[in-house]
Amino acid sequence: xxxGVGIGLRPPYYRFFENNFPKPIRWVEVVTENxxxxxxxxxxxxxxxxxxxxxxxxxxxHGVSMxxxxxxxxxxxxxxxxxxxxxxxxxxxxxxxxxWTGVDQVKLHELLPLPYTQKVIDHLVERIxxxxxxxxxxxxxxxxxxxxxxxDSQMSEAEFVAQVSRQSGCQVLLDLNNIxxxxxxxxxxxxxxxxxxxxxxxxxxxxxxxxxxxxxxWVDTHSEPVCPEVWDLYRQACKRYGPVSAMIERDSNFPExxxxxxETRQLERIRxxxxxxxxxQTASA
Amino acid sequence: xxxxxxxxRKVQNAILRREVISDVHGAIDVYHTDYPLRFIRVLSKDxxxxxxxxxxxxxxxxxxxxxxAALSRQTSLSQIGExxxxxxxxxxxxxxxxxxxxxxxxxxxxxxxxQVVAQKKICLVIETKEMxxxxxxxxxxxxxxGGRFDFRxxxxxxxxxxxxxxxxxxxxxxxxxxxTRVRSLTKRQYRWLGKLGTAKSPIQLLELCANxxxxxxxxxxxxTWISLGIVLVQS
Numbered sequence: 001x002x003x004g005v006g007i008g009l010r011p012p013y014y015r016f017f018e019n020n021f022p023k024p025i026r027w028v029e030v031v032t033e034n035x036x037x038x039x040x041x042x043x044x045x046x047x048x049x050x051x052x053x054x055x056x057x058x059x060x061x062h063g064v065s066m067x068x069x070x071x072x073x074x075x076x077x078x079x080x081x082x083x084x085x086x087x088x089x090x091x092x093x094x095x096x097x098x099x100w101t102g103v104d105q106v107k108l109h110e111l112l113p114l115p116y117t118q119k120v121i122d123h124l125v126e127r128i129x130x131x132x133x134x135x136x137x138x139x140x141x142x143x144x145x146x147x148x149x150x151x152d153s154q155m156s157e158a159e160f161v162a163q164v165s166r167q168s169g170c171q172v173l174l175d176l177n178n179i180x181x182x183x184x185x186x187x188x189x190x191x192x193x194x195x196x197x198x199x200x201x202x203x204x205x206x207x208x209x210x211x212x213x214x215x216x217x218w219v220d221t222h223s224e225p226v227c228p229e230v231w232d233l234y235r236q237a238c239k240r241y242g243p244v245s246a247m248i249e250r251d252s253n254f255p256e257x258x259x260x261x262x263e264t265r266q267l268e269r270i271r272x273x274x275x276x277x278x279x280x281q282t283a284s285a
Numbered sequence: 286x287x288x289x290x291x292x293x294r295k296v297q298n299a300i301l302r303r304e305v306i307s308d309v310h311g312a313i314d315v316y317h318t319d320y321p322l323r324f325i326r327v328l329s330k331d332x333x334x335x336x337x338x339x340x341x342x343x344x345x346x347x348x349x350x351x352x353x354a355a356l357s358r359q360t361s362l363s364q365i366g367e368x369x370x371x372x373x374x375x376x377x378x379x380x381x382x383x384x385x386x387x388x389x390x391x392x393x394x395x396x397x398x399x400q401v402v403a404q405k406k407i408c409l410v411i412e413t414k415e416m417x418x419x420x421x422x423x424x425x426x427x428x429x430x431g432g433r434f435d436f437r438x439x440x441x442x443x444x445x446x447x448x449x450x451x452x453x454x455x456x457x458x459x460x461x462x463x464x465t466r467v468r469s470l471t472k473r474q475y476r477w478l479g480k481l482g483t484a485k486s487p488i489q490l491l492e493l494c495a496n497x498x499x500x501x502x503x504x505x506x507x508x509t510w511i512s513l514g515i516v517l518v519q520s
Contacts, residue, residue, distance in 0.1 A: 033361055065360040071290035078360055103293040107357045108300060109323050110316055115292065123286055148311035150292070185311065217312040 001203075003027040003058055003092060005268045006247035008222075012254045014049055021057040022261065024268040027092060028053065029247055032063035035089075036081045050089065060093035060204070060245075061085065062173075065107070068127050068141070069100035069114040079134055086135065093204060093245070095140035095173045098124065098161060113146035116153035116160035125168040132170065140171050140203045145178035145210075145220035149186055157182065158196040171203030176233045177220060177249075181210050184218040190233055194240055205246040207234055207267065222251035226263060231270065238274040246271070301353060324352040327362045331401045332369065335394040339379075346378040370395035 004026035009017060016022055035047050053059065065078060086094060099111040114120050132138055143161045155163075165172045174197065176190075183190040209224030226248065234246065248263045292308060299306045303317040325348045329336055336344045351372050357365055373379060373391040382390075 036360070071286050071293055075360075100293060103290065103297055105358050106297060106301075107360060108297060108316070108320055109357060109362060110300070110319060112296065112316070115289070119286070120289060123289065146311070147315040148296075148309040148313050150309055152292075213315075215312070217315060219315060 002243040003245035005264050006245060007260065007264055008247060008249040013257060016257060017053045017056060025264055027058040029060040029062050032061045032082060033065055036085055054089055058092040059089055061091045063096040065101060066096035067101040068096060068098060068124055070103055072103055072105060074127060074130060083135055093140055094137060095142055097142045097144050098164060099144045111144040113144055113148065115150035116155045116157060121163050121167060124164050128168040128170055138170055140173040142173035142175050143178050145181040147185055147217060158193040162196040165201045172197060172201055173204040173206065174202050175206035176237060177208040177210055177230050180230050180233060181218040181220045191236055194237055199241040202241045202244050205237060205244050206249050207246060208249040222249050223253035235270050235274060238271055243275060321349040321352040323362060324348050324365060328366055331366045332394055332397050334397055335390060338390055338393055343378060347376055350376055350378050366398050366401065370398060
């Protein structure tokens with residue numbers, strides 16, 4: 001399902017969405033945890049705002065706490081609260097990350113990468129299926145940016161993510177900035193990464209900015225404008241996968257609304273260029 | 286999955302103890318830094334006065350020490366400030382302070398945490414469909430409260446007013462029965478209560494307000510309010 005161009009909706013931008021969605025934005029994604037009640041059945045303050053926004057257009061719920069790759073048992077208390085939120089919001093998409101966030105009930109609030117092995121794929125697939133079964137709907141899983149890798153890994157990250165998607169049947173939320181950041185840290189070709197996925201496997205695309213630390217480590221911060229290399233990657237993704245919901249993620253160092261809007265227009269422009277060109281070629285053939 | 290569990294425990298411990306381990310290659314220090322930074326980011330917002338009391342550098346040291354001691358077990362960091370006040374009493378980073386300074390800092394952070402909790406509860410009441418607690422306050426006669434204090438609830442109070450600019454000078458607090466209370470203030474009363482922002486401790490605040498006729502009602506009430514958690518809605 002292609003929802004078109006979207007943004008990650010954060011509090012500084014709430015007011016632009018309470019009456020309608022400003023063009024070219026056709027959908028928004030929110031961080032699930034910001035709208036979850038502390039306990040089941042307890043109302044939570046920002047939910048009222050989200051319900052108002054939801055009246056005006058589609059909303060995607062993007063979580064950071066499912067910890068699908070952890071060896072702790074799945075947190076069904078968390079999933080129950082998520083399920084309740086899903087019933088209230090009726091989101092277009094529910095997603096989380098292919099990562100672990102802690103073990104022995106500790107929460108590191110980090111999206112930590114996993115070793116890329118068949119055993120870990122089996123572990124993830126089993127948990128994704130249980131989550132989907134419990135929620136009564138499919139979820140999307142996102143590739144994370146990584147600063148570490150495990151010597152025991154038996155395959156590339158791209159192959160690992162593609163295999164999880166293939167074996168679980170769930171689509172991938174492809175974060176192009178994460179691919180680019182990890183490609184710089186671990187020295188692989190980001191374009192080759194895209195080739196591991198078919199159009200039907202990619203359910204959504206994230207675009208964001210990053211920083212480069214003094215020691216040369218690339219860090220996914222969502223605090224900067226999208227860089228030209230990630231825009232290029234998006235163009236290639238459009239060519240490869242066709243129309244897919246895509247959005248700009250910004251989580252800190254929030255720009256003026258006009259600046260963010262300009263990035264969404266750029267997103268739309270690239271989409272249109274690629275798809276118009278594709279249509280022209282088909283027509284002339 | 287035993288091997289994965291062992292690996293995850295090693296990596297987690299390395300992140301929490303800021304260690305480098307041979308089981309992973311790359312920049313694990315990105316995660317070393319991020320964990321306490323998240324605490325600092327959240328607690329700097331919840332404990333603005335404690336931050337000012339300690340100074341930025343010392344506050345960050347304190348929170349980094351707290352982050353290592355108080356492991357997060359919730360999906361959100363919003364409750365992580367709960368133990369800061371008691372932690373301050375034994376924090377190594379404040380060991381050069383005089384005991385009365387440490388006690389004051391602990392008390393100040395306890396007050397601020399009560400404010401955070403109260404504010405969340407109040408906003409819940411304001412923003413959810415069940416507006417009854419506030420509506421019932423509107424219909425209470427001022428005499429119900431006793432004393433000379435006259436109050437009214439601002440009719441236009443809603444979430445946006447709380448988030449952005451409040452419509453009037455209001456004090457919102459939680460009473461001993463755990464009910465939400467809302468009172469509006471005169472300019473002068475508000476100015477005095479506003480000294481909460483400049484006082485270095487709740488004790489100093491009480492001293493500031495003591496024996497001032499224009500705020501005599503405040504000095505009587507303040508001690509209770511402080512222990513219960515005051516929320517100031519700035520105008």
